[in-house]
Amino acid sequence: MLRRLFVIFGLVVLLAGGAVRDSYADDATLTLKRLATDNYADIELGIAAVAASGLPSAEAVLNALADSRLSYRSADKALFFKDASGSWIDAATNTMPAEQPSGLKPVKVNNRVRRALEAALGSMTLMAADPQKRIAAAEAVFKSRDVNTLAALESVIAKEQDPVVKRHFEEARAAVLLLKVDAPESDRVAAAERLGERGDQDSLALLGAVSEANASANTVVAAKLAAKGISRRLALLSTVQNAWYGLSLGSVLLLAAIGLAITFGVMGIINMAHGEMVMLGAYTTFVVQEIIRTKAPGLFDWSLPIAIPLAFCVSALVGLLIERTIIRYLYGRPLETLLATWGVSLMLQQAVRSAFGANNREVGAPSYMSGVWDLNGFQITYGRLWIILFGLAVFVALLGVMKGTSLGLKMRAVIQNRRMAAAMGIRTPLVDALTFALGSGVAGIAGVALSQIDNVSPNLGQSYIIDSFLVVVFGGVGNLWGTLLGALSLGLANKFLEPIAGAVLGKIILLAVIILFIQRRPRGLFALKGRAVEQ
Amino acid sequence: MITFFIRHFDRTAIGFVTTLLLIAVVVPLLNLVVPESSAFHIPTYLVSLWGKYLAYALLALALDLVWGYCGILSLGHGAFFALGGYAMGMYLMRQIGARGVYADPVLPDFMVFLNWKELPITWYFFDHIGYTLLMIVLVPSVVAFVFGWFAFRSRVTGVYLSIITQSLTYALLLAFFRNDMGFGGNNGLTDFKDIIGFPVQAASTRATLFALTSLFLALGFLLARAMVVSRFGQILASIRDAESRTRFLGYRVEHYKVLVFVVSAAMAGIAGALYVPQVGIINPSEFSPSNSIEAVIWVAVGGRGTLVGAAIGAVLVNFAKTWLTGSFPELWLYGLGALFILVTLFLPKGIVGSLAVVVQRMKGGSAA
Numbered sequence: 001m002l003r004r005l006f007v008i009f010g011l012v013v014l015l016a017g018g019a020v021r022d023s024y025a026d027d028a029t030l031t032l033k034r035l036a037t038d039n040y041a042d043i044e045l046g047i048a049a050v051a052a053s054g055l056p057s058a059e060a061v062l063n064a065l066a067d068s069r070l071s072y073r074s075a076d077k078a079l080f081f082k083d084a085s086g087s088w089i090d091a092a093t094n095t096m097p098a099e100q101p102s103g104l105k106p107v108k109v110n111n112r113v114r115r116a117l118e119a120a121l122g123s124m125t126l127m128a129a130d131p132q133k134r135i136a137a138a139e140a141v142f143k144s145r146d147v148n149t150l151a152a153l154e155s156v157i158a159k160e161q162d163p164v165v166k167r168h169f170e171e172a173r174a175a176v177l178l179l180k181v182d183a184p185e186s187d188r189v190a191a192a193e194r195l196g197e198r199g200d201q202d203s204l205a206l207l208g209a210v211s212e213a214n215a216s217a218n219t220v221v222a223a224k225l226a227a228k229g230i231s232r233r234l235a236l237l238s239t240v241q242n243a244w245y246g247l248s249l250g251s252v253l254l255l256a257a258i259g260l261a262i263t264f265g266v267m268g269i270i271n272m273a274h275g276e277m278v279m280l281g282a283y284t285t286f287v288v289q290e291i292i293r294t295k296a297p298g299l300f301d302w303s304l305p306i307a308i309p310l311a312f313c314v315s316a317l318v319g320l321l322i323e324r325t326i327i328r329y330l331y332g333r334p335l336e337t338l339l340a341t342w343g344v345s346l347m348l349q350q351a352v353r354s355a356f357g358a359n360n361r362e363v364g365a366p367s368y369m370s371g372v373w374d375l376n377g378f379q380i381t382y383g384r385l386w387i388i389l390f391g392l393a394v395f396v397a398l399l400g401v402m403k404g405t406s407l408g409l410k411m412r413a414v415i416q417n418r419r420m421a422a423a424m425g426i427r428t429p430l431v432d433a434l435t436f437a438l439g440s441g442v443a444g445i446a447g448v449a450l451s452q453i454d455n456v457s458p459n460l461g462q463s464y465i466i467d468s469f470l471v472v473v474f475g476g477v478g479n480l481w482g483t484l485l486g487a488l489s490l491g492l493a494n495k496f497l498e499p500i501a502g503a504v505l506g507k508i509i510l511l512a513v514i515i516l517f518i519q520r521r522p523r524g525l526f527a528l529k530g531r532a533v534e535q
Numbered sequence: 536m537i538t539f540f541i542r543h544f545d546r547t548a549i550g551f552v553t554t555l556l557l558i559a560v561v562v563p564l565l566n567l568v569v570p571e572s573s574a575f576h577i578p579t580y581l582v583s584l585w586g587k588y589l590a591y592a593l594l595a596l597a598l599d600l601v602w603g604y605c606g607i608l609s610l611g612h613g614a615f616f617a618l619g620g621y622a623m624g625m626y627l628m629r630q631i632g633a634r635g636v637y638a639d640p641v642l643p644d645f646m647v648f649l650n651w652k653e654l655p656i657t658w659y660f661f662d663h664i665g666y667t668l669l670m671i672v673l674v675p676s677v678v679a680f681v682f683g684w685f686a687f688r689s690r691v692t693g694v695y696l697s698i699i700t701q702s703l704t705y706a707l708l709l710a711f712f713r714n715d716m717g718f719g720g721n722n723g724l725t726d727f728k729d730i731i732g733f734p735v736q737a738a739s740t741r742a743t744l745f746a747l748t749s750l751f752l753a754l755g756f757l758l759a760r761a762m763v764v765s766r767f768g769q770i771l772a773s774i775r776d777a778e779s780r781t782r783f784l785g786y787r788v789e790h791y792k793v794l795v796f797v798v799s800a801a802m803a804g805i806a807g808a809l810y811v812p813q814v815g816i817i818n819p820s821e822f823s824p825s826n827s828i829e830a831v832i833w834v835a836v837g838g839r840g841t842l843v844g845a846a847i848g849a850v851l852v853n854f855a856k857t858w859l860t861g862s863f864p865e866l867w868l869y870g871l872g873a874l875f876i877l878v879t880l881f882l883p884k885g886i887v888g889s890l891a892v893v894v895q896r897m898k899g900g901s902a903a
Contacts, residue, residue, distance in 0.1 A: 515699050
């Protein structure tokens with residue numbers, strides 16, 4: 001008995017369900033038929049009806065209308081639209097009819113219809129299946145602040161499961177409500193708070209538009225409060241962002257200058273060709289990438305790890321060659337060394353220009369170097385992140401060489417007192433040669449990193465050489481920590497001056513400050529103390 | 536005074552000054568009086584080209600005064616040269632008057648273009664030649680004085696000094712590139728028309744400018760020579776060779792250094808002012824550090840601490856540059872680079888210095 005009852009009940013439910021489905025289908029055809037007319041006002045109303053119908057084919061139909069691909073059969077007002085392949089699709093069933101329809105008339109569109117279409121499509125995407133699309137739609141509403149979307153927003157907010165998407169919907173609603181004069185006060189105050197939580201430049205602009213003229217006192221107070229919070233947050237954010245850029249510039253300077261610091265510290269000479277060692281490293285990266293591109297494209301992500309040791313070797317060898325053939329004859333004459341290495345730098349530039357051409361060369365970024373990591377408005381590009389880490393790694397490695405190896409020990413001894421070191425049996429010419437090779441090699445490694453953020457051209461080195469000198473001179477000679485501090489403080493100062501004074505003026509101010517600083521402390525931040533320092 | 540010069544002038548110096556005075560007369564004559572068909576005629580473009588070389592020679596002379604005799608290797612002397620050049624350029628711009636493209640009677644074209652309504656204070660009085668001549672000397676001198684005062688008092692020496700002089704010219708380069716500095720920005724100053732009422736392009740004006748450059752080079756040489764052979768010059772040399780010792784002997788080293796630096800900067804400024812009307816343009820690239828370093832190699836090639844050598848080096852290197860960049864453009868940088876290396880390695884005394892050694896040996900005297 002009970003069983004029979006269940007069966008009957010089940011049948012009833014099934015039947016009812018079928019009936020419901022049928023009436024739904026009827027509704028749909030009716031709704032669609034409202035578009036099958038020549039009257040623009042009717043079409044406009046029809047669009048809203050279709051958008052609200054929740055039909056599976058609704059979006060396709062409206063898109064077809066927007067592209068003038070929608071037609072109706074004069075006989076029974078059935079709608080059809082052309083798909084990408086050019087065959088007709090029945091709009092009511094969203095399937096291809098058995099035979100292609102004939103006697104079709106296109107549904108016409110004018111500007112008012114087009115506007116209605118855009119609004120309808122906008123609110124339709126609020127219901128899209130893809131959450132990214134829903135967020136994009138919410139952001140579009142946030143920007144347009146179209147009051148007509150409010151109803152659609154309310155309904156999707158109620159249904160939305162994804163908390164992130166829901167937040168975007170609510171922010172969009174807040175943007176609409178905040179400046180809606182006839183909205184209830186409590187809603188507008190809540191909207192101001194909501195926008196305060198969102199806390200970006202757009203929200204700030206919206207909150208700024210609230211005034212006594214268009215809102216009650218409570219709303220204005222809430223908006224001001226929220227705007228204040230946003231301003232504070234944005235100021236903090238820009239400080240953090242500047243610090244990050246400064247850190248990034250600082251690490252670039254560190255990479256460019258640290259090799260110079262070693263050669264300058266140990267040998268007391270200025271290597272004007274240092275920038276060209278950096279350039280050689282960058283061109284090595286270019287060559288490695290070219291070979292990988294043609295021979296083994298799959299290895300492309302490995303191009304930088306492969307280029308690093310090669311760049312070190314290339315630059316170190318060239319450095320060794322320069323030291324053995326030119327610089328060793330000029331010890332004790334630092335100013336002459338400066339001129340000779342300048343000559344070397346001119347020749348290297350011209351050699352690279354002859355070999356690779358004067359134009360910029362394209363060095364690609366591996367997948368892990370591209371992309372942005374968004375931390376609540378604070379953007380970290382992976383490229384910069386890697387370069388900062390790389391700069392620090394090179395610094396630590398060099399520190400290890402200086403403190404932990406026999407060569408480092410000898411180098412430090414020569415920095416402190418060359419003649420005494422020689423008297424102790426250290427072969428200073430050998431130390432000099434190896435130091436120069438090491439410093440040049442590190443410059444080559446820097447070139448690999450710089451190839452990722454700068455144009456690889458024969459002039460690459462020139463643009464870093466003056467900054468590198470300033471870092472070394474500012475930080476003090478023969479002290480890696482000084483170089484680190486010098487590079488980071490110059491980088492930070494540069495980036496914090498830029499928004500205040502502009503890029504060029506900021507740089508000029510910085511140069512002036514350093515010129516003054518050197519005159520206060522002629523031997524840099526970390527000056528070596530002792531008798532050996534004074535010539 | 537005259538006896539002073541005669542007593543201290545060797546044959547090289549007398550020969551140098553005589554040559555300069557001679558070409559100051561002969562070259563304009565060959566250009567203007569001798570007909571073009573004659574084999575002895577010198578075309579106007581060559582007169583301007585050699586005028587440019589002589590202006591460079593004056594810059595080299597100024598550099599040799601500080602580097603050769605006082606050991607200050609300035610990698611920023613091009614800045615003083617360019618400052619003098621800009622002062623002259625501003626005068627020439629004001630002389631254009633209403634003949635510019637925008638025909639504004641007061642504002643130069645680039646200011647009209649930037650929509651400026653009135654002349655910036657920096658440009659006041661530059662329509663008077665007297666004021667301009669004063670500024671040509673004064674601006675580089677003041678910059679050199681302020682810079683030198685700070686640098687030498689805090690005993691910045693050697694490569695450190697070289698680096699900050701380089702930063703000085705680099706900072707000025709960046710500054711002059713800016714449009715709102717009011718010096719023509721990237722394009723600099725050009726399209727000159729008149730100088731003291733004479734058309735800049737005319738052959739006679741160019742010949743006169745050449746003669747003036749030659750005369751000023753001779754005057755600059757006399758002044759520098761007078762400085763280095765005097766007691767003052769001996770102290771400069773002792774500062775160069777042993778700065779601490781000179782200080783311990785009671786000399787105010789920084790005063791001497793500042794003075795010689797300022798004189799040198801003024802000479803460089805005059806060189807720049809003579810250079811601009813002859814080449815017809817001044818732009819921020821004159822401030823670029825590589826220009827200043829190139830000037831150092833002129834001195835090194837000719838012979839550091841010889842004065843005559845510096846001038847000869849400037850002319851020789853620039854002659855080679857014109858020839859090489861014309862016929863083999865890609866070879867020029869190799870050539871210049873090799874010059875830097877070879878001169879420092881094998882010819883530390885430069886051409887004139889080495890010749891002097893040879894001459895001494897042939898006379899049987901000891902090579903001093």
